[in-house]
Amino acid sequence: MSKSIKYSRTLVDYLMPPKKTRKVKSPLADGCPIGDAGAGCSVSGKNYEIKIAKTCKTVRSPYMELPFNTQPMDTLGGCGADIDIKLNWRAESDIGVEAKRPTPDWMQMKLDKNKEGIWVGVGAGKIPPASKMIFETIIGAANLFGGKTPTFLEHPVTHSEWTTIKKETPEFKDTYIPCGDNTISQLYKAKGCQYIQVDGKGLYHTGEDTCDFGVPYFECPQRVRIRLKVHTRSNKKGHMCLSVMAAAQPTKLKDLKASTYSLDAVAKLPPSLLPAKTSKTPSPKVGPSPKKKKTSSPSSVISNNNLGTLVAGIGDLNI
Incomplete structure (x- = not known):
């Protein structure tokens, strides 16, 4: 039986102003490039987005003369905060699609403690305010790391120092927090994505099948992983670059029932899409x-x- 959590409209209205929180300056901000993207995300994720975009350029919506996708390849979302694929259904770029390969971590958010000692999302612009609030609601009052603050948030550490600290502090291991089977759909719906395209599984909607394709809702067992992520072993000052990251994870993606339709292969496109008009x-x-x-x-x-x-x-x- 699926386990869904209905978040309040406050959490999913991504047009609302962001919640004001105290900005915490990391001691590693200098010379420590910290991002949310995984090492292999840029290449494999970008290639999959290109495959989807090329497929969608061969067809059009029954309501539009334009091809279903008109994005230049260098403007696809990649691993940033932008929507991966923008499609033209009833208006230009009115449909957002999140392209996912079967990687462990999906949407991610960097965490830090505010002045009250509560773990909150940081990094303005990385994810929408509503997605940030969903993460913070799930994490809530969780006693992360047994109440201990990771050393690198208090002062810079070298790789050898951190290796010793990690061995002596079992509380700094990965933490898993249960969440609803619909959490990932809610996170990407708040980002402005009506659909999620999963490599090997097909197309799913995030709450409403806006285009009436006849695809299922993306819903499966999920959790939020909290981990201490290493970005660089040594920056220009000789210190490690680390951060506390929260990431939504589908736990049994292989068991997810495949969708009938997909945007990554012409033969699997929804039948309501028409051949794109040529401009001869x-x-x-x-x-x-x-x-x-x-x-x-x-x-x-x-x-x-x-x-x-x-x-x-x-x-x-x-x-």
Whole structure:
């Protein structure tokens, strides 16, 4: 039996102003590039987005003359905060799709303690305010790391120092917090995605099948993982770059029932999508050529080599 949690509208209204929290400056902010993307995310994720975009460019919505996708490949979402794939259903870019490969961590959020000692999301712009609030609601008053604060949040540490600390502090191991089977759908719905496209599984909606494709709701056993993520073993000052990260995880993705339709293969596209219209330039009308006497003049050579026909046919080429 699926376990869904219905979050209040306050949490899923991503147009609401962000909750004000005290910004905590990390001691590693200098010379320590910290991001949310995994090491292999940029390559494998980007390639999958390109595959989806290319497939969607071959079709169009029954309501639009434009192809279903018109994004330049260099504007796809990647591992950033942008929507991965934007589609044209009833208006340009009115449908958002999150493209996911079967990786352990899906949406991620960096955590830090505020002045009250409560774990909150940090990193403005990385995820929508409503997604941030969903994470914070799930984490709630969880006693992360047995109440201990990871050392690197208090002062910089070297790799050798951190190795020793980690061995001596079992509380710094990964923590798993249960959450609803619909959490991932709620997180991406708040981001502005009506659909999630999963490699090997197909297309799912995040709460409403806006395009009436007949695809299922994305719902499966899930959890939130809290871990201490290593970004760099040594920055320019010789210190490690680490952060506390929360990530939503589907725990039994292999058992998820595959969707009937998918956006990553032409043969699996929803049948309501139509072939994209081609933009061929109409051929100019060419009248009959006047008869010319056979001579050795240049015009006779052109006519005898049928180049006149080739020139007339250039109008058929879409250059």
